[in-house]
Amino acid sequence: MITVLPLDTPGLGDRTYLAHDGEVALVVDPQRDYDRVLGLAEAAGVRITHVFESHIHNDYVTGGLELARAVGAQYLLNADDDVSFERTGVRDGDVVEVGDLMRVRILHTPGHTHTHLSFALEADGESVAVFTGGSLLFGSTGRPDLLGPDHTQTLAHAQWHSARRLAAELPDETAVYPTHGFGSFCSATQSGGTASTIGQEKLANPALTTDEARYVDELIAGLDAYPAYYAHMGPSNSAGPGTPDLSLPQQADPAELRRRIEAGEWVVDLRSGTAFAAGHVGGTVNFGLDGQFVTYLAWLMPWGTPVTLLGETADDVAEAQRELVRVGIDRPAAMATGKPEDWTGDDELARFPQATFADLAGELTQPEPPVVLDVRRNQERAERFIDGSVHIPIHEVLDRIAEVPAGRVWVHCAGGYRAGVVAALLDAHGRDVVAVDDSFDNAGPAGLPLITPNLQELPA
Structure with missing residues (x-):
């Protein structure tokens, strides 16, 4: 029996998957903080032997390479991807044996990127699932414009054909497991679905229910802005990101916080918008952990600006830090915990209604x-x-x-x-x-x- 365990990253709207047969496991599209994947594998009592990457991601920094190194697994991605590290290159039609039961067929599904791959999982000769990355999503597809306007038309057409290929080659009962589409800006639209099959997508997915010209026109017309920090993700992933340092940063006193604010650094209050409005350190900004914290902070903050985190507890800071490393903001400059009165020194709190x-x-x-x-x-x-x-x-x-x-x-x-x-x-x-x-x-x-x-x- 094959078990597929999803691992959600709500702040970025993405999913990682661990599939296992009770003894060995494969992982698809792991986030940078891969300790969560190790926890899943340990709880299931399985050994990770293969780590698959569907594409060079644009919305987060991968943990795939370091996860594979940590557990001694093969790291597999498209052989045509131009990367700066050793990996196992795979191409369309290749079949990878994972343990004695699982077989993964490699499918080239361009559209989100030119070299995008999907992974069809079989066991005992039966189709179990397809890991579709940024190709076929729940009720949607991955957006085709992240490589720039010169590629958008070509990739939009390719996306239609890739979705059609998956629908034609896989049985209707095959479970669909996309990486994007749960709030990620990598998705062309948001469907709100949490599970699907090839058969269900045939009934509702625009790529499978409309003709090519209409699909492409509507897909491109519906595209809106995506986060500016995406520009830094592809180069980081191609270079081979290392293991993040999740140890807490140094504590800052009120005088240091004021110096950092006056120097133009970003001092970020992690509390809710309601708490921030009721009283905060003047000059700080507010990206609460109760919303899409990392997406908007990384999007709005000038890239490379030192960031200091203010949280009610050290756990709040640790949570924020974990989200930041997922997009390549590795080390906060400093932190402070407690209440805003603890961060102001002799200054009065600022407020707005x-x-x-x-x-x-x-x-x-x-x-x-x-x-x-x-x-x-x-x-x-x-x-x-x-x-x-x-x-x-x-x-x-x-x-x-x-x-x-x-x-x-x-x-x-x-x-x-x-x-x-x-x-x-x-x-x-x-x-x-x-x-x-x-x-x-x-x-x-x-x-x-x-x-x-x-x-x-x-x-x-």
Whole structure:
């Protein structure tokens, strides 16, 4: 009997897999902190003999090479990938024996990258699963634009053909195990699914239900911005990243924190947006562990900027540090734990209010209404927005901060997390802000005038 164990990395929207027969195991697409994989293998009482990499990842730093070295396993990836380390190169059609029961057939499935591979797992002559990486996802496919605009059209067409190949060559009952698609920006769209089969994908996946031209047009039209730090992931993975150092950084006192803030470093408060708004060290920024912490921190922070972590406990700092190493931010400059009063010295805490869309509706009736800043992505804005609001996507705010109109700024997104991040950034730049901590679904019922582009104004 073959068991497949998924290992989720929610902060990045990815999954790693460990498949075993009770004695030996293979691993697919492990994250940088591979100690979690070792824990899975130990709990299952199995020995890892093979580590498969579906592609040179763009959204995280792999732990595959170091995991393979640590356990003495083969490290397998496409023989055509240009890398700086020894590995076992495989190509389309190769078959890899894993123990006495498992056979892995290598399938070239370009689309997310040119050299992308999928891995079809068989046991006792039966198709068990296919590990599809960034190819066929749950109700979607991996995005084709991460290698640059010159490759997007070619890869989009290739993605369609790769999905069709998987559907044609594998039985309907074959379980589908993608790496991306659980919130990762590597996914073209988000389906919200947690499990699927080839047969289920044939019924619902656009790559399998629409013709090639329509699929390509709709796929490319639906693409939006992806994190800037992606540019650093491919080179790191091709060079062969080492084992991360997860030991805690040095403690910083209030004087050192102030020096780091004044030097232009990023001092990051890991508490929730609500806790941060209620009281924080002036000049700090807020990326709470309760949201997509590492995605937005690594996206917005100028790459290479020293980062100091402020957490209520050492465990909070350790959690943040683990997420940071997954994207190649290896060593925080310093840390501090406790409450904001412990981090300020003699300085008073800074604060700003939080509010709801109902509160905003009331403010907009005043003689001098505030600035409303929408920090959602372009695709979200295109569906509907508050009439009169200013739109600057979250990842553009720092570069366009001069475009934020004067006066008090009410910042909103779709659910509150991104609004809190931007409110903290504006607060650190001396702006008067209010963070709307509310679901955008409440904006219309609250009486705010909503506009749907190319349609008409929606009634409040």
